[in-house]
Amino acid sequence: MHTYTSKINKSDLITIVAHKAGVEKNIAEKIIETFLATIINELAHGHAIGLSGFGTFENRLYKKKKMKSNLNGKISILDERYIPKFNPSKNVKEKMNLKNQ
Template sequence: MNKTELIEYIAKKSDISKAAAARALDSMIEGVKVTLKKGGTVTLIGFGTFAVTKRPARTGRNPRTGASIKIKAAKVPKFRPGKGLKDALN
């Protein structure tokens, strides 16, 4: 399912226009981004938790040349599924 299909699904299930569903989805995504950028977490009970983790700097290899390269430290988003989501899949 891509974003357009998700918007159509939300609009149909919520009995709202596709434009309103798109605004709602975009607002939700923006809220998650802003919260993660501040270092917080977003927990949706029954669905899962979005959080930020730190990946340390490390040394890697260029696959083409085999030369060693330095990879900078980075903050990366993580998603941990909640019990409700896990149970729905099994």
């Protein structure tokens, strides 16, 4: 099997999914691409996505604010914007803490 760094990229994920599901890499790639595109599309339309046992993807509204640049001292304004947020489930949090012990 493939050796991974601490950060798994999309290509690594495709390889892992293909291996574990016993399917060709091109099929795993299509599934992952479709999954990610669906998450992005639903978030863009204002929907939260809850995956039981995994977590919830949702949009968070950040209000307009002023920021001062540390580089040049100029003040700029960040417009109101939505940023996607992931909240892991209790199950995921527990597994992460078991891994770190």
